[in-house]
Amino acid sequence: MLNFVYNVPTKVFFGKDQELKIGQILKDYGINRVLLHYGKDSIKKSGLYDKIVAKLKENDIFFIELGGVHANPELDLVLKGVKLCKENNIELVLAVGGGSVIDSSKAIALGAKVDFSPWKFSIKEETPKDRIFVGTILTISAAGSDMSDSCVITNTDTGEKRGFSSDFNRPLFSILNPELTYSVSKYQTACGIVDIMMHTLERYISLGEPTEITDNIAIGLLKTVYDYGKIAIEDPKNYDARANLMWANSLSHNSLTGLGRKYFMSVHQMEHELSGMYTDIAHGAGLAVLWPGWAMKVYKAAPERFLRLSYEVIGIKPSNDKNKDIEDGIKAIRKFFNEIGMPDTLRQLNVKEDTLKELAWNAMFKGKRTLDDIVCVDYDLALEILRSVY
C-alpha cells in the first residue's frame, strides 16, 4: 500500500429534507454573505430555488445569485462569479445543482481570493493557497464533486477542458437529499451512473501493490451501483436506489476508493477532450462509449483486477478461460450501460469520424504527454481505442 494523505473535511448532511436546514447550517458556520450559483431553470421549476431563498431570507443571510452554468462549466461565467464575489464580500458560494455547478463554484471560490484568472489553476500555472467557502446542495448523482478535491472547467476561447486537484477544492459542507434527484431524467440518471462507476473503476483498475481494503471498498461500491442502477432508471422515485446512488456518487470521487494506489484515469482524460470538442456530449455518455473500448485493449495488463470485476460485481461464473471471463465482464458492463439508455458508439454521439485524429491528438495535449495508465496510451493507441468504438 502506497503512502497517502486522506483529507476529506466536507460535512455531509444526508437524507430527506436536509436542504431545509440550509439557513441554520450557514448560521452555525457564521456565514452571512452568499453567492447562490446554479444552472438552468430546473431548480426554479422544481420549487427548490424558492425553498432555498426562503430559508436564506428567514435567516437574514445576504445573497446575490448567478445562474446559467452549462453542462461543461465555462470560464467566462466563472469570471463573472469571481467579480460578483469580490464586489459583494461573499463568504461562501452555494452551489445548487450537479457537478458542473459545483465545479464552477469551486473555481469562483478560488478566484475570489486571487488577482489573476483562476484558469491559471486549471492549467497548473498557479497552485491554490486559499479560497472562500463552497457549500453544495446536490441535485444529481454523478460527478461526486460534492466531496472531491477536483474541479473541471472549460475555456471556450481555447476549446480546452482542464481538471486539477487541490484540497482547497473540498466543499465546506454538502447537502445530499436523494429525493432531489427524483426528477432527474432517465438519460441524465444513466450518465450519472456511468460517471460514478468510472470514478471507482479507474481507481480500482490500476497497477501496483496490493490494497485489499481499498479494493474491497471499490468492489462493494461498484456492486451497489450495478445493483441499483437499473432500479433507479425504472423506478425514479425509489428512495433506496436514489440514496445508494447518491452516497456512491460522493464516495466514488472523494478519494476513498483509490487510497494506497497510483492511478491515472486515462479514460476520463480522453473523455474530457471529447466533451471539450463536442460540448453537447454529456460526460457520462462519453465515458460509457470510451471505457469498454479502452478496457478491451488494456485488460491483459491487469487481469486479476478485471477478473474480480467480472466475478464479484457482474456475477460471471468462472470458466476455464480467464480472458473470456474478463471480456464477458467488460461486455456485460457495456450491455448494462446500453440497457440504462447510454450509447455504445461515438457515431451515436454524432462525433464526426474525421475528428478522431484530432481527439486523440488533443488527449495527448497536442503531443506533450501520454496517458500512463496500466498501459501507456499514446496517440496511436488512443486513436485505436476511438476507432474501436466509433
Add this chain to the structure above:
Amino acid sequence: MLNFVYNVPTKVFFGKDQELKIGQILKDYGINRVLLHYGKDSIKKSGLYDKIVAKLKENDIFFIELGGVHANPELDLVLKGVKLCKENNIELVLAVGGGSVIDSSKAIALGAKVDFSPWKFSIKEETPKDRIFVGTILTISAAGSDMSDSCVITNTDTGEKRGFSSDFNRPLFSILNPELTYSVSKYQTACGIVDIMMHTLERYISLGEPTEITDNIAIGLLKTVYDYGKIAIEDPKNYDARANLMWANSLSHNSLTGLGRKYFMSVHQMEHELSGMYTDIAHGAGLAVLWPGWAMKVYKAAPERFLRLSYEVIGIKPSNDKNKDIEDGIKAIRKFFNEIGMPDTLRQLNVKEDTLKELAWNAMFKGKRTLDDIVCVDYDLALEILRSVY
C-alpha cells in the same frame, strides 16, 4: 437508508515515515504549544519518543509531557492533563499510543476548555461545546479512536467505564505508520483485530432499512481483517497486513460502516462493564469472548445479515439449512479469534463466576436501561449470554 450526518474532518497521514513529519504538520496548523501524552515506556524503548521529541525541538515547538496512561484510561490522569494544559496554554494534545492514550487525550482536550470535570461529558451531564486540538501518532491498530467521535474513560472512584460521542472528539490529524505496529505483541495484535472487527460487526448487524452501500463497505472491511489477521500474527513485519489492519482500524470506527443504519453496539457495552470491573482484561479479549455468545442468542432476529457474514466474509458454502450456515459462521469467527490467540471463555480471563450477576446488572446501569439491539438484551438475557461463555 436513514438520514445521517457524516463529519470526519481528521486529516490522515498514512504510511512509512509519516511520524517524521510531526514538526512540520504542527507548524502548518500554526500550533506551537503541545502536551505530549503517552502510556508506558514502550515508545521510549522503540525510539519513537526520541524521534518525536527531536522533531518538536527542531521546529521550536514548546511541549510538556504526561505519560502513564493505562489500558483503560483513568479520570485521575485526565484531570492531571487538564491542569497541565490550563497552566501551560496548551493548544494541542499529541497522543502517541493506542486508543487509551487517544481517549485520555480527547478527555483532556475537552476538559481544558471547561471549569468542571470532563467526567460530566462521560456521564452525559454536559455536552461538549469546544476543545483544544488532539493529534495522534498511532502505535496499535485496534480502537479506531484516531478518527472516531468517541471517548471512553474509567472513573476508578466509582468503578464506572463510560463512553460518549461528540464531533469535538474527532482528532485534528492522525499519523498512521503501519511500521510502528511491527513491535506490537501477538496478543495485543489479536486484541486489536477483534476490536476492529467488532466495531464494524456491531454496526453491520443491526435492524432496519436496506443500506447496500454501507453494508458492502462493511463486508469488504470485515473480509480484509479476516484475511490479513492471521498474516499479521504469523508475520508481524508484513507491511501489507499491518497497513490493511491499520486503515481498517480507522474506517471501522469513523462512522463509515454504519451510515444510514441505527445500531447499538450492545456487546461493546457489556464488555465495558467487564473490563471496567476487571481492569486487566484487554477490551479486545473481552469482546472475543462475548460476541460469539451474544451472536448465538440473537441471530434469528437478523438472519440475512448473519448469512452474508457467513458466505461473504467467512466463505461458508450455502447449505439447505440457513440456521446451520449462520451458526457455522459464528463458530468460524470464534475459531478465528482462538487461532489468533484470544480466549473463548470468561473463565480464561479469570472472571469469577459469582460476579456474572453483577456484570449483567452493571450492563443495565443497575436497572436503569436495557441494551436495545436487534434483540433487547435485558438483565436476564445478559446473564444468559455471560453464562453461555463462562
